[in-house]
Amino acid sequence: MRKNNNILTIFRKECARFFGDRTLVFTAIIMPGLLIYLVYSLIGSGIAKEMQEKIDKAASADKTVMMVENMPSQLAPMIDSLVYFKSGVFDTAEVFAQMRDKENNTIYVVFPENLAVDGRLTPVAPDAPVPHIQIYYNSANLAALQTYSTLVTVLNGWEESVANVFDINADPATQYDVVRADEEREEELDDLLSKLVPMLILMMMFSACMAVAPTAIAGEKERGTIATLLVTPMRRNELAWGKILSITCFALLSGCSSFLGIMLSLPKMVHADDFAIDVNYYGFSDYVCLLVVILCTVLLMVAAVSLLSALAKDTKSAGTLTVPFMLVVMAVGMTPLLGDGVPDNLAYYLIPFYGNVQAMASVFARQVSVLPLVVTLLSNLCYTGLAVWVLTRMFNNEKIMFGR
Amino acid sequence: MDNIASGDNEILRVEGLSKTFTLSRKQQKIEKTRATKKVAVDDVSFTAGRGEIFGLLGPNGAGKTTTLRMLATLIKPDKGDAFVDGSSIVNHPEEVRAKIGFLTSELKLEDFFTPNYLFNFFSQLHGVDAATAAERQRKLFERFGIGDFAEVKVANLSTGMKQKVSLVISLVHDPDIIIFDEPTNGLDVLTARTVTDFLQELRSQGKTIILSTHIFSLVEKLCDRVGIIIDGRLTHCGSLGDICGDLSLEDRFFEIYKEAKGDEQ
Numbered sequence: 001m002r003k004n005n006n007i008l009t010i011f012r013k014e015c016a017r018f019f020g021d022r023t024l025v026f027t028a029i030i031m032p033g034l035l036i037y038l039v040y041s042l043i044g045s046g047i048a049k050e051m052q053e054k055i056d057k058a059a060s061a062d063k064t065v066m067m068v069e070n071m072p073s074q075l076a077p078m079i080d081s082l083v084y085f086k087s088g089v090f091d092t093a094e095v096f097a098q099m100r101d102k103e104n105n106t107i108y109v110v111f112p113e114n115l116a117v118d119g120r121l122t123p124v125a126p127d128a129p130v131p132h133i134q135i136y137y138n139s140a141n142l143a144a145l146q147t148y149s150t151l152v153t154v155l156n157g158w159e160e161s162v163a164n165v166f167d168i169n170a171d172p173a174t175q176y177d178v179v180r181a182d183e184e185r186e187e188e189l190d191d192l193l194s195k196l197v198p199m200l201i202l203m204m205m206f207s208a209c210m211a212v213a214p215t216a217i218a219g220e221k222e223r224g225t226i227a228t229l230l231v232t233p234m235r236r237n238e239l240a241w242g243k244i245l246s247i248t249c250f251a252l253l254s255g256c257s258s259f260l261g262i263m264l265s266l267p268k269m270v271h272a273d274d275f276a277i278d279v280n281y282y283g284f285s286d287y288v289c290l291l292v293v294i295l296c297t298v299l300l301m302v303a304a305v306s307l308l309s310a311l312a313k314d315t316k317s318a319g320t321l322t323v324p325f326m327l328v329v330m331a332v333g334m335t336p337l338l339g340d341g342v343p344d345n346l347a348y349y350l351i352p353f354y355g356n357v358q359a360m361a362s363v364f365a366r367q368v369s370v371l372p373l374v375v376t377l378l379s380n381l382c383y384t385g386l387a388v389w390v391l392t393r394m395f396n397n398e399k400i401m402f403g404r
Numbered sequence: 405m406d407n408i409a410s411g412d413n414e415i416l417r418v419e420g421l422s423k424t425f426t427l428s429r430k431q432q433k434i435e436k437t438r439a440t441k442k443v444a445v446d447d448v449s450f451t452a453g454r455g456e457i458f459g460l461l462g463p464n465g466a467g468k469t470t471t472l473r474m475l476a477t478l479i480k481p482d483k484g485d486a487f488v489d490g491s492s493i494v495n496h497p498e499e500v501r502a503k504i505g506f507l508t509s510e511l512k513l514e515d516f517f518t519p520n521y522l523f524n525f526f527s528q529l530h531g532v533d534a535a536t537a538a539e540r541q542r543k544l545f546e547r548f549g550i551g552d553f554a555e556v557k558v559a560n561l562s563t564g565m566k567q568k569v570s571l572v573i574s575l576v577h578d579p580d581i582i583i584f585d586e587p588t589n590g591l592d593v594l595t596a597r598t599v600t601d602f603l604q605e606l607r608s609q610g611k612t613i614i615l616s617t618h619i620f621s622l623v624e625k626l627c628d629r630v631g632i633i634i635d636g637r638l639t640h641c642g643s644l645g646d647i648c649g650d651l652s653l654e655d656r657f658f659e660i661y662k663e664a665k666g667d668e669q
């Protein structure tokens with residue numbers, strides 16, 4: 001009973017200090033999210049611009065192959081600077097199969113028979129169906145995509161000039177873009193997220209911990225306030241828990257802000273208005289898993305930084321002491337970039353930080369499985385418990401607490 | 405040597421406390437010594453009774469603060485033990501901490517908080533219920549005139565104000581034993597007077613006070629019994645009359661000091 005009260009008392013005191021400090025709240029909680037959002041949006045628009053340039057270049061560099069059926073001859077001069085024509089009657093399935101390869105810049109256009117005869121558009125009887133032009137393309141191939149949109153523009157212009165009526169790609173049931181749009185793009189996105197976001201999260205957590213842990217532990221030593229706490233009957237492990245939990249709480253908030261910044265700017269980052277990630281991109285269970293991994297990663301990080309801070313005699317040397325640790329963690333954060341997917345062997349998830357990064361990567365890649373996650377969670381809790389035990393011993397050690 | 409308090413109202417018993425520090429290079433330079441060890445406290449024993457003010461008198465570096473820090477369980481003795489109202493400082497430090505109020509310039513308060521907040525915070529850590537804490541706070545704040553700056557952050561208080569707040573905070577749990585290192589050090593005359601008056605008031609309430617000082621007049625004014633500590637050793641212990649005889653405390657002290665230093669050579 002008393003035990004919990006003391007942890008809570010310490011927790012509340014630390015929170016009062018963290019959150020009562022407006023500069024700290026702004027720099028450690030509000031800034032990261034805001035900054036990430038702004039920077040990523042900027043990068044995102046940069047990427048979008050680059051993409052547009054790529055599209056333009058692709059269109060000008062390589063003429064698209066245009067497979068046509070029943071093309072009216074007067075259309076050819078309007079577009080033959082853009083494409084090589086291949087006329088004939090084709091096996092649709094075969095053409096589609098070729099086109100699905102995104103390196104293939106073919107587009108496939110089927111005009112209705114007798115759209116025009118001898119250079120004149122055939123008049124359409126009032127009760128007959130409107131002639132329908134079908135254009136198949138693969139949006140993953142930028143040149144093909146570009147040719148497709150040019151062709152649509154050209155055809156629309158032509159339609160006006162001949163005062164006739166036809167439709168283009170008007171059947172709602174047909175998929176004219178042969179790319180398996182959702183699958184491919186989502187795979188790319190998952191890949192991007194699972195490679196970059198774990199490192200970002202780790203970095204954000206680290207800086208959040210560094211904003212408070214050194215002042216909360218090394219700072220108390222430096223200022224001589226820890227001695228005042230140590231002469232109260234409170235147990236040292238209550239002090240350790242109170243500190244670690246309050247720092248965790250702060251780091252989590254800071255992490256949330258960064259996470260929000262990432263998620264809100266990602267749609268811009270991947271330059272796609274048509275598949276902006278909404279909250280439904282990941283399922284509920286993905287979010288739960290992510291939350292679990294983040295929570296235990298924060299705990300682990302806080303525990304590690306707290307131990308280093310307790311070892312340091314003042315906040316300045318705490319900063320210096322944590323640098324090598326930070327470098328290691330950053331390196332571990334980058335492991336998904338080199339790897340070929342998340343490891344299956346459960347033993348990997350026992351490695352602090354490495355396991356966490358892999359678990360995070362698996363969530364973003366939407367390949368999460370329960371067992372690795374459980375192993376990560378449990379091992380992290382053990383490590384945190386161990387760290388609290390060590391921290392307690394450190395609070396009890398007069399050389400560490402009062403060493404001159 | 406009479407270092408046992410009279411009667412069976414003993415509340416503190418110190419048995420052969422010793423403490424040796426290992427000196428770092430930096431400390432060796434500061435102390436101008438090549439020795440790697442410094443015996444700060446050497447086999448110190450004494451007792452104190454309920455309702456008395458016991459003074460540890462000695463020059464700077466004699467080992468007074470180190471002795472008091474051991475009693476307050478901030479550091480552990482290498483040898484020996486002490487019993488605070490029956491609780492061992494070695495085996496039951498938490499019990500000891502609940503029974504004592506400890507005050508030294510080493511104990512700082514966090515700049516960020518106000519006296520009000522800190523009083524509450526430490527009351528909770530000592531397990532004092534809210535109503536009792538509020539009543540105690542009212543009385544103590546009034547006694548030391550803290551009310552005027554109770555909502556001012558410690559960072560913005562003067563040294564004297566901080567000292568008063570520290571004193572009050574050390575008493576949130578109304579301890580029976582108060583351990584006070586150099587109680588008037590660094591205080592202006594007015595605050596020093598407030599403090600000495602308060603210590604006498606506490607004694608009249610039956611509290612025991614262990615204080616350390618290098619100021620003879622303070623001992624003469626306050627202490628019922630005194631231990632003279634030189635180079636970590638408690639050379640004399642007893643009532644002022646027993647130790648001094650006809651001499652003034654100052655004269656007697658230098659006699660003792662010469663004897664002790666003479667022993668060494």
Ligand SMILES: Nc1ncnc2c1ncn2[C@@H]1O[C@H](COP(=O)(O)OP(=O)(O)O)[C@@H](O)[C@H]1O
Pocket residue numbers: 402403404425426427431435442443444462463464465466467468469470471
């Ligand atoms: N943490 C420490 N490390 C090394 N030496 C110390 C330490 N604390 C005190 N000392 C040494 O022990 C001796 C006694 O110090 P102290 O108890 O502070 O004396 P006093 O309070 O009587 O002035 C001094 O020589 C001091 O330098």
Ligand SMILES: [Mg+2]
Pocket residue numbers: 465468469470585586
């Ligand atoms: Mg001293």
